[in-house]
Amino acid sequence: MKKWRMDSRFRGNDARCENVARCENYTGYGNGMLEKTFLADRDYRVPAGCGVSGIMNEAGERFSGEAIITSIALMRDRSNGLGGGFAAYGIYPDLASYYAFHLMYETEDAKRQAEEYLKLSYTIMHDEPIPSREVKVITRSPILWRYFLKPREEALVRNPLFSEEDLIAQTVMHINGQIRDALVASSGKNMGIFKGVGYPEDIGEFYCLENYQGYIWTAHGRFPTNSVAWWGGAHPFGLLDWSVVHNGEISSYGINRRYLQNFGYLCSFFTDTEVITYLVDLLSRKHGLSFELVAKILAAPFWVDIERMPEEEKEFYQGLRMIYGSALLNGPFGVIVCNTETMLGLNDRLKLRPLVAARWGDFIYVASEESAIREICPRPDRVWMPRAGDPVIGRLKQEPGDRSQESEVRSRENIPATDRDSWVDQALAIDGQGLRAASQDDKADTQEVL
Amino acid sequence: MAKIPIVQDFVVERDEDKCIHCQVCCRMCSNDAHTYDQESDRVSTDSHKCVGCHFCESFCPTSALTIRRNSSEIRQNANWKQEMLTWISKQADTGGVLLTGMGCDQPYPVYWDHILLNASQVTNPSIDPLREPMELRTYLGRKPDRLEPEDIKGPGKKVHLKSKIGNQLMLQTPILFSAMSYGSISLNACKSLAWAASEFGTFYNTGEGGLHRDLYPYGANTIVQVASGRFGVHEEYLKAGAAIEIKIGQGAKPGIGGHLPGEKVNEEVSRTRMIPMGSDAISPAPHHDIYSIEDLRQLIYALKEATRYEKPVGVKISAVHNVAPIATGVVRAGADFVSIDGLRGGTGAAPTVIRNNVGIPIELAIAAVDTRLRQEGIRNHASVIAAGGFRTSGDIIKAIALGADAVYIGTSALVGLGCHLCQKCYTGKCNWGIATQDPFLTKRLNPNIGARRLVNLLRAWSLEIKEMMGGMGINAVESLRGNREALRGVGLSDTDLQILGIKPAGEAW
Numbered sequence: 001m002k003k004w005r006m007d008s009r010f011r012g013n014d015a016r017c018e019n020v021a022r023c024e025n026y027t028g029y030g031n032g033m034l035e036k037t038f039l040a041d042r043d044y045r046v047p048a049g050c051g052v053s054g055i056m057n058e059a060g061e062r063f064s065g066e067a068i069i070t071s072i073a074l075m076r077d078r079s080n081g082l083g084g085g086f087a088a089y090g091i092y093p094d095l096a097s098y099y100a101f102h103l104m105y106e107t108e109d110a111k112r113q114a115e116e117y118l119k120l121s122y123t124i125m126h127d128e129p130i131p132s133r134e135v136k137v138i139t140r141s142p143i144l145w146r147y148f149l150k151p152r153e154e155a156l157v158r159n160p161l162f163s164e165e166d167l168i169a170q171t172v173m174h175i176n177g178q179i180r181d182a183l184v185a186s187s188g189k190n191m192g193i194f195k196g197v198g199y200p201e202d203i204g205e206f207y208c209l210e211n212y213q214g215y216i217w218t219a220h221g222r223f224p225t226n227s228v229a230w231w232g233g234a235h236p237f238g239l240l241d242w243s244v245v246h247n248g249e250i251s252s253y254g255i256n257r258r259y260l261q262n263f264g265y266l267c268s269f270f271t272d273t274e275v276i277t278y279l280v281d282l283l284s285r286k287h288g289l290s291f292e293l294v295a296k297i298l299a300a301p302f303w304v305d306i307e308r309m310p311e312e313e314k315e316f317y318q319g320l321r322m323i324y325g326s327a328l329l330n331g332p333f334g335v336i337v338c339n340t341e342t343m344l345g346l347n348d349r350l351k352l353r354p355l356v357a358a359r360w361g362d363f364i365y366v367a368s369e370e371s372a373i374r375e376i377c378p379r380p381d382r383v384w385m386p387r388a389g390d391p392v393i394g395r396l397k398q399e400p401g402d403r404s405q406e407s408e409v410r411s412r413e414n415i416p417a418t419d420r421d422s423w424v425d426q427a428l429a430i431d432g433q434g435l436r437a438a439s440q441d442d443k444a445d446t447q448e449v450l
Numbered sequence: 451m452a453k454i455p456i457v458q459d460f461v462v463e464r465d466e467d468k469c470i471h472c473q474v475c476c477r478m479c480s481n482d483a484h485t486y487d488q489e490s491d492r493v494s495t496d497s498h499k500c501v502g503c504h505f506c507e508s509f510c511p512t513s514a515l516t517i518r519r520n521s522s523e524i525r526q527n528a529n530w531k532q533e534m535l536t537w538i539s540k541q542a543d544t545g546g547v548l549l550t551g552m553g554c555d556q557p558y559p560v561y562w563d564h565i566l567l568n569a570s571q572v573t574n575p576s577i578d579p580l581r582e583p584m585e586l587r588t589y590l591g592r593k594p595d596r597l598e599p600e601d602i603k604g605p606g607k608k609v610h611l612k613s614k615i616g617n618q619l620m621l622q623t624p625i626l627f628s629a630m631s632y633g634s635i636s637l638n639a640c641k642s643l644a645w646a647a648s649e650f651g652t653f654y655n656t657g658e659g660g661l662h663r664d665l666y667p668y669g670a671n672t673i674v675q676v677a678s679g680r681f682g683v684h685e686e687y688l689k690a691g692a693a694i695e696i697k698i699g700q701g702a703k704p705g706i707g708g709h710l711p712g713e714k715v716n717e718e719v720s721r722t723r724m725i726p727m728g729s730d731a732i733s734p735a736p737h738h739d740i741y742s743i744e745d746l747r748q749l750i751y752a753l754k755e756a757t758r759y760e761k762p763v764g765v766k767i768s769a770v771h772n773v774a775p776i777a778t779g780v781v782r783a784g785a786d787f788v789s790i791d792g793l794r795g796g797t798g799a800a801p802t803v804i805r806n807n808v809g810i811p812i813e814l815a816i817a818a819v820d821t822r823l824r825q826e827g828i829r830n831h832a833s834v835i836a837a838g839g840f841r842t843s844g845d846i847i848k849a850i851a852l853g854a855d856a857v858y859i860g861t862s863a864l865v866g867l868g869c870h871l872c873q874k875c876y877t878g879k880c881n882w883g884i885a886t887q888d889p890f891l892t893k894r895l896n897p898n899i900g901a902r903r904l905v906n907l908l909r910a911w912s913l914e915i916k917e918m919m920g921g922m923g924i925n926a927v928e929s930l931r932g933n934r935e936a937l938r939g940v941g942l943s944d945t946d947l948q949i950l951g952i953k954p955a956g957e958a959w
Contacts, residue, residue: 249574251923253959254851254935262827270959287596293609300926302583316609322589322618323597323830325928331574332923350582350925352575 050235050247051078051200052355053367054218054336055376056343056394061362062090065209065217067376072219073201074375075368078247081137083222083234084203085195087186087243088214089340096190098125098148099168103175103184104231105143110181117175118147121155121167130194135206138198142231146192165285168240177268183232188241191340195220195234203234215396216343218336220245237273241339242281246273247368248333248353259326272333279327280337291344291393297324299349299389336366343394351388358383364394454539457532460500461518468514469493475506475515480879480891503872505881537802548802551875551885553702553794553839553861556806560794561813561946562845566955568936570923577920584916585926588856590693590833591618591762592786616786617762619673619693622651623912624850624927627904628791628837628858629675629697629766631659633710633719633731634798634875635864636892639884642867642900644668649901650908655858658697658708658733660722661687675766676753678707679733681723685756693761693787694753696746698737699768701795701838704809708733709799714878714887747783754784762786769793769815769838770808774822781823781832789858790815792838796861798885799876812838813852817950820853820932829932843911847918852950853932866907867900935959 053071057063068086092100101118105111118124130144151164172184186193191214194207200221204210220235236243250256250272257267257275263286265278276298283294297320306317321328332352337344345366347355358365358373358380365373370383386392462483471493475484483499484506486492500517507515524532537548570576577584598612627643640662643654648671655673656665660682665672674691676683688694699705710719710731720727740746746765753763764787765780767773777788792812797805816836823829836849837858846857865871868882875885883895915927924930938955939947947954 249923251570251574252929252933254933255929255931258824258932258934262824262829289597293597303585303587304583312610316611318589319611319615320597321928322593322615323595325926326932328926328929330924330926330929350577 050223050245051075051221051368051372052219052235052245052247052334052336053372054216054245054338054343054345054365056216056338056364056396057362058364058394058397059362060090060215060396062213062215063217065204065212065214068217068219069201069204069209071367071372071376072204072221073199074372075221076199076201078223078368079199079221080223081199082197082224083195083220084198084200085193085220085222085234085236085245086200086204086207086209087191087193087216087218087236087238087245087338088209088212089191089216089241089338090214091192091212092148092190095126095148098150099187099189100192101147101149101184102130102186102192102194103145103147103182105145105183106181108143110179111143111145113179114175114182115147117179118149118171121171122147122149122151124148125150131208131211132206133208135198135202137202138196138206141196141206165240169281172239173266173268177266184238185232186236186238186243188238188243188340191238191241191243193236193238193243195236196231197234216338216394218243218245218338218343220247233271235273237271237277239277239281240285242277243338244273244277244280244335246276246333246335248272248335248348249331250275250329250333251331252329255326256329276329276333276335276337279329283324283327284339291342292391293320295344295346295389295391296320297327298329299346300324300328301389302349334368341396345386345392347386347388347390349389355386355392356383357386357392362397364392366392453543456498456536456539457522458498458500458520460497460502461520462495462497462500462506463516463518464493464495465514465516468512470512470514472511475510478506478509478881480881480886480888501872501874501877502870503874503881504870549799549876550802550805551796551798551800551873552871553796554805554809555873558793558811560839561811561942561950562841562848564939564941564946565813565848565950565952566938566940567844567847567851567918567922568938569921574923576923577925579913579916579920582920582925584920586621586623586912586915588621588624588927589618590621590764590787590835590855592616592832593618593830595830617693617760619653619762619787620651621653621856623908623915624854624856625846625908625911626652626673626835626856626858627654627863628789628795628860629655629657629673629695630798630860630864631657631675631681631710632662632665632722633659633714633887635885636880636883636887636895637662637664637718638892638895638897638900639864639867640665641897642895642904643863644672645897645901646904646908647671649905652908653692655695656682656691658682659710659719660724661690662718662722666690673764676749677733678735678737679731681725681731681733684724688753688757688761691761693764694757695764695766695787695789696737696749696753696785697766698740698746699766699770699791700797700800701768701791701793701809701812702797702805703800704768704770704804705735706801706804707735711799711876711878716887719887743779743783746780750784764789764832764835766791766837768795769810769812771810773810773815774818777819777834778822778826778828781828785832787833787835787855788819789835789837790819791858792836794839795837796839796864797875812836812849814946814949816849816852816854817934821951824932843914843918846911847915847930848937850927850931851933851936852952853934855931863904863907866903867895 125148127147130146151167168187172187175182175184196203200219236245260278263282267274283289300321333348334353334355335346354368356370359382360377360380367373473486476486481499484495504517507517632640644665647654648668653671653673656675658675658677658681669690670692672691673693673695675695675697677697712728712730725731750763765785766789769790769792780788793809833855835856836854840846840857840859849857878886880886883892934951937952939952940955
């Protein structure tokens with residue numbers, strides 16, 4: 001049984017990524033030939049239309065990036081070639097205990113500055129260029145580097161209330177805010193964000209994503225309204241193990257941003273996605289709220305609906321809106337938020353942007369268009385249109401880290417582990433189970449949509 | 451030397467062809483500007499007595515009357531204005547402090563007129579309030595910063611609130627009627643406000659005049675005020691309202707107290723205020739039990755104790771230079787809401803020189819207070835109610851976007867009841883039956899009609915706010931509150947823009 005159609009471009013493509021070659025290219029734009037556009041121009045908030053897609057295997061089975069590329073490529077007309085990107089979870093099993101930092105630099109100087117800053121609080125266990133290959137339509141790129149970091153003990157003892165996550169968040173905010181030509185694309189464990197200026201399928205090819213194996217993949221094709229397209233402005237946006245792909249424009253941006261500043265989040269990118277990421281981090285990580293409740297804060301139920309609830313529930317939702325009114329996301333959006341264990345698909349409270357969900361065995365899909373799901377999963381067990389404000393939640397059934405803990409010591413050259421054939425076998429194996437499990441899953445789905 | 455006559459403010463023109471000598475105007479004018487001469491069967495007018503309230507003009511059955519400003523002018527002088535000469539002349543006559551009513555009428559910049567709102571185009575759909583819910587519901591009061599995770603956790607678990615949220619005032623629209631005391635305004639005006647607030651689902655404020663026994667049934671929509679004179683304050687009064695407001699200052703007269711002349715203290719006012727009939731009701735400039743912020747804290751908690759912590763207690767301050775730190779202190783002292791009254795806030799009586807020269811515009815005060823409370827991380831701890839000259843729903847929506855939770859309207863509510871801003875409230879001769887206790891005048895204001903007009907005003911402004919919010923693609927007022935990205939300044943200096951926290955018009959996100 002064929003799982004999905006591969007883009008012909010990926011068939012039999014054995015091109016190895018030329019790390020070193022790319023690396024030499026980087027120095028090429030210190031020579032003034034190219035103006036600074038990769039990371040600059042971040043001072044404007046650019047409205048953008050978009051296509052989004054996400055796939056999760058709730059059993060934690062990993063699969064390559066081809067599926068997500070195929071899915072997002074189908075929605076090519078939802079983007080305009082000025083931004084595309086992917087988030088992948090489970091891609092660094094061998095280095096899963098370290099924070100994987102994906103960085104973009106405009107200049108060598110910024111790289112040096114950022115590395116100096118990182119060394120203050122972390123031991124760099126490993127670092128290397130992010131593998132990429134020549135793609136015809138992507139003519140230039142910033143310096144792309146990844147680091148696997150272990151926080152130093154002494155960086156954490158300063159304040160007992162200061163957690164390891166707070167340190168990471170602070171580091172990310174510092175680099176993004178203070179080091180002008182450097183940008184942290186992602187900073188979570190065993191995950192990474194790959195993004196840039198171009199159509200998403202080209203970005204996927206550029207980053208050799210078929211070589212990675214992950215259990216959650218999300219993708220984004222961007223349609224910014226002007227040409228101030230910089231690599232950092234592409235989605236997904238990430239902080240810690242959060243990643244967000246987002247289609248929409250947040251009308252409440254001004255107050256959401258000011259609200260976050262109260263809690264020490266410095267929004268340095270002027271993007272709606274950044275604000276969504278920080279809100280989810282605040283509500284979920286810092287305030288310990290479930291994804292269901294986070295959804296009910298970001299896309300709060302209307303007062304008329306709250307009035308109809310049973311007394312206890314009514315009181316609760318009234319309180320929720322009173323406390324978290326400034327975290328309400330107003331305006332149109334369809335968003336996919338992920339962390340290591342979860343994938344959350346959510347619409348605004350009026351459903352002003354499209355979002356479709358599907359389930360097939362252990363797989364859960366969320367995309368802007370149903371066709372983007374059917375392209376990679378022609379016969380899902382169930383396809384549904386989540387209602388306004390109703391979250392679609394995929395949850396990992398087992399800890400993803402288990403398999404990789406013991407392999408920390410393995411050779412560093414091993415990453416990413418590449419084996420498309422084994423992926424197909426895996427997919428087929430899951431396929432069989434998935435069909436059997438389908439009837440049981442129906443029940444779970446109804447819970448999912450709340 | 452002969453007494454120097456005061457130049458009259460208005461000229462009353464009577465069209466003799468239209469006048470039927472019915473003498474309605476003579477009976478109407480509480481200032482006795484119109485007189486009838488039986489012998490000649492003519493009605494004549496002494497324009498010197500006209501205050502420009504337009505009551506006779508409005509009710510002349512043949513429209514024979516027109517009130518115009520007096521065009522008599524002194525030699526052009528950029529420094530000396532006609533009104534200043536009049537003031538000096540009056541004071542040289544009497545040796546007294548000049549009094550006035552209503553808000554500051556001087557041409558200070560009105561920042562509302564230099565702030566523009568946003569609207570959605572293409573990238574972000576506007577929302578049609580006729581088709582989609584558009585939420586104006588507002589809760590005023592202290593709110594916790596977060597939900598405790600043990601309140602709720604995990605999917606499927608039943609949700610409940612472990613820690614109760616403090617007492618809140620629930621408003622159907624972010625507009626309240628500001629403090630106007632019984633005494634300064636008539637009971638019919640109070641009833642109009644109370645009935646309208648009750649019908650629309652918002653609140654009116656007793657001012658420092660106590661609560662007339664006829665108004666106790668509307669307690670659920672009443673904010674009772676405790677001011678420096680403590681007039682009419684007793685346990686039953688405190689418990690009758692939905693919230694308590696401690697009045698420290700008033701925008702029209704920051705730093706000074708109040709004075710209700712004995713002439714206005716009739717039997718009803720006397721009973722309500724708990725003072726002898728005919729005696730002046732003087733509110734001291736400070737509360738004599740509040741000489742510092744820690745004293746304010748004691749009063750806040752004394753009032754909370756007295757009402758068993760069942761009601762939010764707020765503090766009203768006037769917008770002065772140091773308003774942001776003062777507001778912060780008030781919040782830290784335990785206030786559940788802070789009311790800020792700006793330069794253009796109204797009054798029943800204030801010294802003209804103070805009304806015209808003391809305080810700062812409410813626009814700047816809202817911006818400064820909201821910014822400071824956020825910097826201090828205590829914005830959630832209290833709601834901010836802005837007051838001081840809101841003229842249209844446009845002003846109100848801008849105030850909310852600057853950071854106010856809700857606004858108080860006073861002058862515009864009175865205008866809705868007929869007020870023409872003649873600024874003579876302190877004389878007790880209000881022809882419209884608002885700022886007077888004269889039974890002949892107060893009966894002119896029918897509280898049923900008054901309440902209906904105020905409900906209409908709230909409804910109209912709420913609809914307009916919904917339309918503007920929908921245009922911005924926002925369907926809940928909490929997404930507008932403090933959302934300064936929705937605002938742009940035009941014709942403002944960099945410093946103004948910086949204080950207001952808004953970008954200049956023409957600048958994108």
